[in-house]
Amino acid sequence: MTTTLGTASASPGEMDTGRLEIGETRDGSPFSLPVAVINGSQSGKTLYIQAVSDGDELNGVGVLNRVVPQIDPGTLSGTILIVGIVNYHAFQVAEHRNPIDDTKMNRAYPGKESGTSSERIAHTTFQAATRADLILDLHQGSTSRMIDEVRVRCGRRHRVHDECLELAKVFGVECGHVLDQKGPDGQLARAAPDEGIPTIDPELGGCVGWDETSIEKGVAGVLNVLRYYDFLEDDGATVRQTRASGFEQHGSPCGGLVRFHHELGDRVAAGDVLFDVTTPFGERKAQVTADADGIFWRTRRLPQVATGEYVCSIGTDIDTY
Structure with a gap:
């Protein structure tokens, strides 16, 4: 047909x-x-x-x-x-x-x-x-x-x-x-x-x-x-696939330049440092940690951020099926 x-x-x-x-x-x-x-x-x-x-x-x-x-x-x-x-x-x-x-x-x-x-x-x-x-x-x-x-x-x-x-x-x-x-x-x-x-x-x-x-x-x-x-x-x-049932997003607590501590796909644990925010001269202004265990899933492309701007996401509630 x-x-x-x-x-x-x-x-x-x-x-x-x-x-x-x-x-x-x-x-x-x-x-x-x-x-x-x-x-x-x-x-x-x-x-x-x-x-x-x-x-x-x-x-x-x-x-x-x-x-x-x-x-x-x-x-x-x-x-x-x-x-x-x-x-x-x-x-x-x-x-x-x-x-x-x-x-x-x-x-x-x-x-x-x-x-x-x-x-x-x-x-x-x-x-x-x-x-x-x-x-x-x-x-x-x-x-x-x-x-x-x-x-x-x-x-x-x-x-x-x-x-x-x-x-x-x-x-x-x-x-x-x-x-x-x-x-x-x-x-x-x-x-x-x-x-x-x-x-x-x-x-x-x-x-x-x-x-x-x-x-x-x-x-x-x-x-x-x-x-x-x-x-x-x-x-x-x-x-078998790795499945995330949750999605945790992190913004920047201040303005500056983002420096990540992990690569996409890395496993992270609650309390692990996800990224630093620094001045143009490398002085650390803030450090953001994971709230839960998960996978480093997604990040912004550009390093510069303003206060509250999106930085990265963690896939959480991980299992396999």
Whole structure:
């Protein structure tokens, strides 16, 4: 059966690309999102993948750029629906939020058909996503420095939580870390599980532009999912993951320059020094320690901070599964 997404249309054993129309720009020109359909030669599940719902998070489209050419629809079972760039307006200007309505796109789901710019994009992509059996929403830690991880955002009491966690484990073999914590309202990884669809939010590092190491982990993650869920032939093996169920953020008690005591991914214990804040001449003004045991998860990229400004995050409540 032929499968379509926007203007992309593919018969079994074929792939096609096209555009998914949303609305108009400020000069009245139509705008649309780049989409692809990979229709397997054999029947099977449907996987939906999207990237760049935050306009400066480019590792996700880097993953699609590398993984799509590797997928042969002739050997694929099932269908893959892809929206390559979700936050059209933010992508054009390399900003995080949609500049048309100053909205973080991944707070707008499931969207509104006649709503704001972000709500309309969210509505249209949500309609595409909910055609699927599984959803991958590819992100990164914006331009901060962050470990490669996968997020389960529906909450532990949700009816499809275990299925989301299984999907995270499959994708995250190379990442090795999972944040299992209920996310804010409006996230695709919150809204789609309410429709019964296992959804994860891979956070592929954090950088300005592309990071090849994180992209390769994302490519491996997508291929892991395709093999495990029988889109492609493979044994579908998984490995144990390190899971954090909490997230502890630390700000600076004063202004100055930050000097970290740990590398991303390091284990820390309560009371361990996380960072110093110094003057331009190296004089220590403050020292901040961990409140709980955990993993050094994410840090700001620039060393200069003002009083109260975000510095780093620790993943807490650690176990393996």
